[in-house]
Amino acid sequence: MEEDKKQQEPNNASKFIKIKKFPFILGIVLLIFVTAGITAIALSFGDEKVQSFAPIAANQREEFDKLYSTYDTIKNKYYKEVDDNTLINGAINGMLESLDDPYSDYMNEAEAKSFHQSISSSFEGIGAEIQEQDSRIMVVSPIKGSPAEKAGIKPNDIILSVNGKSLHGMSSSEAVTHIRGKKGTKVELMISRGNASEPIKITIIRDTIPIETVYAEMLPEGIAKVQVTSFSDNTAKDLRTALEDMEAKGMKGLILDLRGNPGGLLDQAMEISSMFIPDGEVILQVEDRAGKKEVIKSENNGELKKPMVVLIDKGSASASEIVAAAVSEAAGIKLIGEKSFGKGTVQTAEDFKDGSNFKYTAAKWLTPKGNWIHKKGIKPDNAVALPxxxxxxxxxxxxxxxxxxxxxxxxxxxxxxxxxxxxxxxxxxxxxxxxxxxxxxxxxxxxxxxxxxxxxxxxxxxxxxxxxxxxxxxxxxxxxxxxxxxxxx
Missing domain, CATH: 1.10.101.10 (PGBD-like superfamily/PGBD)
Known part of the structure; x- marks a missing residue:
């Protein structure tokens, strides 16, 4: 993926043009590919990810009096000198933490650098996707074929510590800086899983995690299975290529596998949804704080007319839930598997001049029929558990x-x-x-x-x-x- 993260243009210039109004991050979490390890950190940006804003003078806003008074007291009377940046960064971080929103987060310069480095073709790390939940770091899903998956990391695992350092109370961004590392290096995670009486120590050797998001195979009787593991720059393009390959091999029906897919770029989710939804039908709605809704519709070119079902599970989140809900409600396509994760909000990010940044929840998204799946998930038409x-x-x-x-x-x-x-x-x-x-x-x-x-x-x-x-x-x-x-x- 390119660091610039430009919006993918569809075949016709007007396609999905409304999406560009929303500089949204739909990746549910940070990709722990870990150089960076979801860093990798990998969060996904929309087209207009950076906004500019002017500093606020203290004498213009009375509500800042307490903040500046505290700052002055610490600077003049604290028993030792404190760095200005430490205090300012702490104040910003405190504001975001007060939102009690795991998807709003301040990143210092080092964390922000990893955030931006995630937008590339590969990463070095363990290959797992995480988020902060109730002051704990939870795995959303391991990346397909990654060291994390091979070591047995599973969705909903809680990472208690990294190399003996507790992650309790850390943000996802901060946790990633401890988990990530160079290819070939070892990292020890203490994991809490389900009702297990004792934490589990898992040792993982970090590796290069390529950003390959589409995996296709032909099953017996002309049924193609195409797995989409996340939504990155070229996912829609790669999916089209995979479908063409499956068509050439005699595809009679399609299984679109979104299990363990934590999300990604909004434009890619929209483009993929549009492949399977009739022209003019609603894909999703984006609702701002004032209740104003932006309705996004399909511009289907008749790309697939074969029978189709979609697989989801508890690791399917955010952008993958957009696709699942869209094809279900707007095209009547059956969902099979387990209830999805349940992330119905979208984020945007702003950079500071010093290289740090913060992301915050800017809106919520609704299904074609106006349902908000946040913290509820999407129930499959056919509930099926793995062995x-x-x-x-x-x-x-x-x-x-x-x-x-x-x-x-x-x-x-x-x-x-x-x-x-x-x-x-x-x-x-x-x-x-x-x-x-x-x-x-x-x-x-x-x-x-x-x-x-x-x-x-x-x-x-x-x-x-x-x-x-x-x-x-x-x-x-x-x-x-x-x-x-x-x-x-």
């Missing part, structure tokens, strides 16, 4: 599980072994002789040292096999294919 083993507890490769040990990790390992076709005995969290025998067989089958214990390469191979099992038995994709087959006939 239970898709949500198993992560096992740290550094922790040794051996005979006679007992823990939640042992129970998770037993469930993994059972899921891939081995018999560990009772899945009860106790590493007994049957568990050891199953582990030994697993190691021999995969040409690993047959120690009968789970650690290191055995742990990594076990989780890799589980991921393959989940892909092979994707119940949501299977349901989508069944629905399409009926429509195709």
């Amino acid at each position: 239970s083993y898709a949500n198993l507890l992560y096992i740290s490769p550094e922790k040794e599980l051996k005979q006679s040990s007992s823990s939640a990790e042992v129970k998770s390992a037993e469930a993994m072994l059972k899921a891939i076709g081995l018999d560990p005995g009772n899945v009860d969290g106790f590493f007994d002789q049957e568990t050891k025998a199953a582990v030994t067989k697993f190691q021999k089958d995969h040409k690993l040292k047959a120690t009968g214990t789970i650690k290191g390469s055995t742990t990594m191979k076990l989780m890799e096999q589980l991921r393959e099992k989940i892909l092979q038995n994707d119940t949501q994709v299977k349901k989508a294919a069944d629905v399409l087959k009926k429509e195709i006939k």
Whole structure:
């Protein structure tokens, strides 16, 4: 992606011209690709991301008297000298924090630099998307194929600490500066997941995370599955290319997979929605603080006329929810999977001359029928969960599980072994002789040292096999294919 983040122009010059009035960020969070790691930090900008504004003189606004009085007192009477920028930045940050809005955030110069660096073709980091929620840092979704996904990071995981440093009370921008790092370096995260009694330590080796957002494959019986992982500069273009490729291979129906998609550029979401929605139908409405609504309509060129369904889950947020809601309400396309995340606000950003900046919520978006899905999510037409083993507890490769040990990790390992076709005995969290025998067989089958214990390469191979099992038995994709087959006939 280009650092300038210019609006993508559609085929006809007037297409989506109304969108340019909204310099909105629709990426739900920061991309932890981490150089920067969603930094990567990756938030998405609209066309007019920077606005200029003049400083306010103290004597012009009485409401600033307390602020300046406090500033003067600290500068003159605090027991040690305090840097001016520290006080000013703290005041700005305090104002934004008082909004109690996880999507409004101040970024100092270093954080803002990472923010802008996110607008490129690749990043170095772990590849996960985060947001601040209730003073905690929550994972929205890992990036497809990223180190975070391979290490077992899941949506809704809470990152408690990074390399021993607590993230409690940090903004997403600040947390990213601790999570990010150069390719090949190691980062240790302490994760809280669901009702797990103890935090999980996950060690991840940072890597380069390319911004590839469209993945297409042809399934049996002419059903194409196209996954869109986020909405970046070229997503609409790449989606068209993927659909053309699937058409050439005999596509009879389409599964558009938006699972784990945290959002991105508004213009891309609009352009993609317009591919599937009849010309002139409403895609979404953007409502400002005064209740004034801007209605965005489709300018469909008849690009796809095949049966179609859309997959969503709890990691589908923001711009992906715009697409899901639009095709559902305006085109009657079925949604399959799990209820989406529920982000119905849009943000804009402003830069300061010193290189710092802040983003704030500027409006809310509504579905074609005027529904606000914020904190509610979108319910699928067909609710389908993944197999239970898709949500198993992560096992740290550094922790040794051996005979006679007992823990939640042992129970998770037993469930993994059972899921891939081995018999560990009772899945009860106790590493007994049957568990050891199953582990030994697993190691021999995969040409690993047959120690009968789970650690290191055995742990990594076990989780890799589980991921393959989940892909092979994707119940949501299977349901989508069944629905399409009926429509195709």
